[in-house]
Amino acid sequence: MPPAAPSPIMRRRRLGVELRRLREVAGLTGDQVIERIGWASASKLSRLENGRSRPDPDDVAVLLDVYGADRAQREELLGIAQEAGDIRGWLRNYPVMTQQQRSFAELESGCAEIREYNPVLVPGLLQTPSYTSLRIASARQVDEEAGDPEAEEDVDTEVRARAARQALLTRTADAPRYTAVLEEAALGGRAGPPEVLREQLVQLCELATLPNITLHVLPRDTQIGHLYLPPTAFSVYRFADPLDPETLAIEGGFTDVMSTEANTLNRYKVVFEWLRTAALSESDTLSWLIEATGRLPGAVRASTVAYGSATAPTQRRRSSGRLTER
Known part of the structure; x- marks a missing residue:
């Protein structure tokens, strides 16, 4: 197996921390940044700084302009933004992956x-495949008893995703x-x-x-x-x-x-x-x-x-x- 690709979720969090730090060094509030850039939603910046959204490198570039980032900072953070948004590239390291397994796989x-x-x-x-299959199947019984909708993926797919x-x-x-x-x-x-x-x-x-x-x-x-x-x-x-x-x-x-x-x-x-x-x-x-x-x-x-x-x-x-x- 090749070396691990950077974790997208950690790249998002790292980017968010750096963007918040640069904004604070520039002496700007979130509202001031939104007003200067002209974004329609004030929550867009908050989601970026908290690592809750997939970053658009163009948006990150605009923020770096506002914060007066130097060349080295721009190259580093734009690279991180690219890795944070490249979910498809990261998923190529896994033969199969499901939404249920993805959050832990990203960590x-x-x-x-x-x-x-x-x-x-x-x-x-x-876990072995048999142990995993038993655990997932037993948890699905709870979902059924609770009246929740059926899971999107079947048990075998989830087992293969965990093996990945x-x-x-x-x-x-x-x-x-x-x-x-x-x-x-x-x-x-x-x-x-x-x-x-x-x-x-x-x-x-x-x-x-x-x-x-x-x-x-x-x-x-x-x-x-x-x-x-x-x-x-x-x-x-x-x-x-x-x-x-x-x-x-x-x-x-x-x-x-x-x-x-x-x-x-x-x-x-x-x-x-x-x-x-x-x-x-x-x-x-x-x-x-x-x-x-x-x-x-x-x-x-x-x-x-x-x-x-x-x-x-x-x-x-x-x-x-x-x-x-x-």
Whole structure:
């Protein structure tokens, strides 16, 4: 897979931040800019500055004239505007994509690092097709019961779109650093029948051996911090371009929230470190996954699964309020 194209959504946000900064340096209010340019809608500038609309490079050029941007600034921001609007070019990196998957695909594209936690599900980037199909089909049942219209895409299309997203973890060029904390409950019997869970566990074992992927299983009775309980799934994205703002995605099942607000991000980054520290180490996680695979009905003995010389997970104990290994 070729290197990732810049994320359009992050290009829009980056452009918006720079345009707002240039306007403020020029000492202009939004109303003054609208009056000078003659735009009919005052919200047009607001949507551009907040990264909520696809920018027209001609509009950006006009704004840069008003703000007195120098040549270097013009070249940089017009290039970003082009990338922010080139949805079709970005989509060429994916064999199939759906609207439901696009918002996360846009965040993941161009990432240097992804950190994820999920208390009840295997994160989407790690799911097998069977696990994904089961999750999407079960969610559609809720839509039907609630009387919502049917989804635009069928389950198979959504599954293939998610698989297209997953390719970024195994691409040969600039694959992001990926770390996930998985709750033990997310890999239990409630998630699906044994054959689906077995396939999922085997895939996690294989992914855990990749140099850019780190997985941690969090046992159900392990204490986090001072009895902290994380309330929701979340992901933190850091981008290859250091000027693109880190982004938080909070996954709420039927609605998602995204934020670049620094104080909110910092809280979730602290929580992720608590989770990672409390969870099993990388090697113990691989051992746990192999043993969990072997415990499923009809599975081969765990010792015959060829993932290296993993040993049994070490026990953990409390010591001065901190979890330690021995």
